[in-house]
Amino acid sequence: MSSKSTEDEIIGLEREALRRWCSGDPSGFLEICAPEVVYFDPSLERRLDGLEALTNYYEPIRGKIMAKRFDLLNPLVQVVGAAAVLTFNFVSYDASETEYRWNCTEVYRQTAGGWRIIQTHWSPTKPTFA
Amino acid sequence: MSSKSTEDEIIGLEREALRRWCSGDPSGFLEICAPEVVYFDPSLERRLDGLEALTNYYEPIRGKIMAKRFDLLNPLVQVVGAAAVLTFNFVSYDASETEYRWNCTEVYRQTAGGWRIIQTHWSPTKPTFA
Numbered sequence: 001m002s003s004k005s006t007e008d009e010i011i012g013l014e015r016e017a018l019r020r021w022c023s024g025d026p027s028g029f030l031e032i033c034a035p036e037v038v039y040f041d042p043s044l045e046r047r048l049d050g051l052e053a054l055t056n057y058y059e060p061i062r063g064k065i066m067a068k069r070f071d072l073l074n075p076l077v078q079v080v081g082a083a084a085v086l087t088f089n090f091v092s093y094d095a096s097e098t099e100y101r102w103n104c105t106e107v108y109r110q111t112a113g114g115w116r117i118i119q120t121h122w123s124p125t126k127p128t129f130a
Numbered sequence: 131m132s133s134k135s136t137e138d139e140i141i142g143l144e145r146e147a148l149r150r151w152c153s154g155d156p157s158g159f160l161e162i163c164a165p166e167v168v169y170f171d172p173s174l175e176r177r178l179d180g181l182e183a184l185t186n187y188y189e190p191i192r193g194k195i196m197a198k199r200f201d202l203l204n205p206l207v208q209v210v211g212a213a214a215v216l217t218f219n220f221v222s223y224d225a226s227e228t229e230y231r232w233n234c235t236e237v238y239r240q241t242a243g244g245w246r247i248i249q250t251h252w253s254p255t256k257p258t259f260a
Contacts, residue, residue, distance in 0.1 A: 124253070
């Protein structure tokens with residue numbers, strides 16, 4: 001169901017988008033999202049639907065999110081035809097070495113222009129509930 | 131890319147598994163998971179890989195999770211060939227009417243035996259971080 005080159009390509013796309021994200025640039029993700037992308041993160045009341053909604057959500061934080069370094073832990077790509085499901089744990093460190101840990105699921109779809117994200121889900125790893 | 135009947139089938143599978151889950155029965159999910167299922171929830175340090183790991187995780191809580199009522203809010207199914215991505219917000223209420231809100235992504239894969247889950251991601255909606 002999978003091939004090494006597809007796995008490498010998907011992980012490479014994600015890693016490059018994350019590199020830009022950690023430099024304050026959300027366009028790395030926006031450029032590889034399909035128009036129908038849907039999106040979850042813990043600060044949202046409901047799922048965001050569509051690239052326009054995600055763009056409107058990301059633009060105000062352009063230049064504001066920085067990480068000194070990050071890592072994708074244990075990335076896995078499950079390929080089902082023209083769909084690829086990437087899951088990984090993400091860890092990043094800010095300038096004061098504070099660690100942030102996340103769970104992430106990305107679903108990519110193969111298009112004429114390359115692989116595009118149709119679903120993103122970010123959530124905190126073991127958050128402390130108040 | 132989608133069809134009404136596939137959407138209805140996927141949402142129906144999920145709703146029935148949730149109905150059993152909310153009665154303390156994790157087998158509703160385990161029975162519709164593929165062997166290669168991967169799983170995130172906020173209490174885990176890392177992704178769980180495989181049906182055996184998920185079964186071992188769920189069995190100790192059999193009979194312990196109950197919800198008086200629940201709802202899938204705004205479910206969406208994105209079909210890509212033999213893959214189907216279901217996203218929804220989930221709300222449940224316990225006996226004292228305490229409300230619990232979650233984000234959920236399920237990726238299903240079409241098999242000879244029907245649709246099976248290959249990826250589950252549960253996360254809290256707007257958690258309060260300590």
